[in-house]
Amino acid sequence: MTIIDDIESRLTHHGDKGNVIYRHRIATRITHWTWAIALFFLLLSGLQIFNAHPELYIGKQSGFEFDNSVLSMRAMQAADGKVDGYTTIFGQSYKTTGVFGMSGPADNPSYRGFPAWATLPSYQDLATGRVIHFFFAWFFVAAFLVWFVASLISGHLRRDILPSRADIRGLPKSLSDHLRFRFHHDGRYNVLQKLAYAGVLLVIFPLIILTGITMSPGMNAAWPWLLDVFGGRQTARTIHFVCMALLVAFFLIHIFMVVAAGPLNEMRSIITGWYRTDPEKKEEHTA
Structure with a gap:
């Protein structure tokens, strides 16, 4: 058994x-x-x-002169100087601080797509x-x-x-x-x-x-x-x-x-x- x-x-x-x-x-x-x-x-x-x-793209090329991004996870600075993590999908951005774009402790954040x-x-x-x-x-x-x-x-x-x-x-x-x-x-x-x-x-x-x-x-x-x-x-x-x-x-x-x-x-x-x-x-x- x-x-x-x-x-x-x-x-x-x-x-x-x-x-x-x-x-x-x-x-x-x-x-x-x-x-x-x-x-x-x-x-x-x-x-x-x-x-x-x-960042992800559709097409054979990518770069600053191309507008073919379908997904990105970046840290961006607002007008007031505050930095937050944002996930952008097909041009629509969502604040994802703490998970995507920017994560880690508040006093020592990590600017990366996915967290550690x-x-x-x-x-x-x-x-x-x-x-x-x-x-x-x-x-x-x-x-x-x-x-x-x-x-x-x-x-x-x-x-x-x-x-x-x-x-x-x-x-x-x-x-x-x-x-x-x-x-x-x-x-x-x-x-x-x-x-x-x-x-x-x-x-x-x-x-x-x-x-x-x-x-x-x-x-x-x-x-x-x-x-x-x-x-x-x-x-x-x-x-x-x-x-x-x-x-x-x-x-x-x-x-x-x-x-x-x-x-x-x-x-x-x-x-x-x-x-x-x-x-x-x-x-x-x-x-």
Whole structure:
């Protein structure tokens, strides 16, 4: 009996528990945790790199003579001499002192896009941030390739990730069940999970990898067509940033859903592969 089994036995009656099935293969579990670790370091080091120039553009060029900025996090001085942090999105500025643009103690503020606690290293060090970022980027890419090949061979991609027509027809009911926190533990991914995982694994992951490659001058020499595909290095940087923001949003929703659906069962399945299904409903017999 595992530790999780022991905890479950204390929380539920034996007769109320369903069957335990093998849900996640080892390749899925290893790549899941590899991505979790890699993305943690990629996020913090990526924000360190962003802070070197906390502004995003659309187009192939940027500079003082261009007006193509879509996001900036800067400290600006008002007419009264007071300095505050501002985040500007599509020309609309918002005061974000303490978080974006300017953060830290009032007597010794730091003028930077993201605050020190959100970057790696915490102090401004572009060179170290780039070393960390590129190191974990290759782990991320390797894990993606392993997962993709393994999923094709095992049928995991077709069976569990790509939604079928029947899944799409059941989308309204699945959405309604989730809004009412009614979860069905039958060992299969529901249509919302499939759509979310397909979006992350087959759209966001490839995009974040390709836009990252597009920002590399060395890769531009080898694959110059990437600059045309993504509309230039500056647009690729913006898309890369948006993908990162979407992954953070997915992570927060993912953690919330794991807790809501039953964290013990969900964690066991992604650690050991074994998952407990709902107990079978017994038919009621009337005289």
